[in-house]
Amino acid sequence: MNYGVDVDYLNEEEVAELLAVSSEVIVKYLYDGELEGVELGEEWRIEVGDLKEFISKLKEDKEEELKFKDQQAIEVDPNWTLDECGHCGELRMMNIELSPFCSVECRDAVDFGVQSL
Numbered sequence: 001m002n003y004g005v006d007v008d009y010l011n012e013e014e015v016a017e018l019l020a021v022s023s024e025v026i027v028k029y030l031y032d033g034e035l036e037g038v039e040l041g042e043e044w045r046i047e048v049g050d051l052k053e054f055i056s057k058l059k060e061d062k063e064e065e066l067k068f069k070d071q072q073a074i075e076v077d078p079n080w081t082l083d084e085c086g087h088c089g090e091l092r093m094m095n096i097e098l099s100p101f102c103s104v105e106c107r108d109a110v111d112f113g114v115q116s117l
Helices: 012-019 023-031 048-060 062-070 104-111
Strands: 038-040 043-047 081-084 091-094
Touching (some): 023 043, 043 048
Antiparallel strands (some): 038 043, 081 091
16 A cells, blocks of 8 residues: 555545545445545545545544444554655554654654655
């Protein structure tokens, strides 16, 4: 999975992978109008900005956030958000309050002054 800063749109499968839920969960939010997207044939296109807005709204309603987290396949940090890594630019779920990096390697690369490839 490598969704970097040059990515403007994601499909429902990519969004599901990023958020650790099934694509069916994402499609339900799309059909319910809670997540903005455009249906193109059998696939959806979701703007990264709309996805971030969806997450912000979700996190504002703790009950809705808990329902969403119940559908996630992995344990997610309580302070999670979707953001770009401060080093490589990859779009990831992360605790931005603890670290603006997607991995230990990216954090260490910045700590040691290594440039992104």
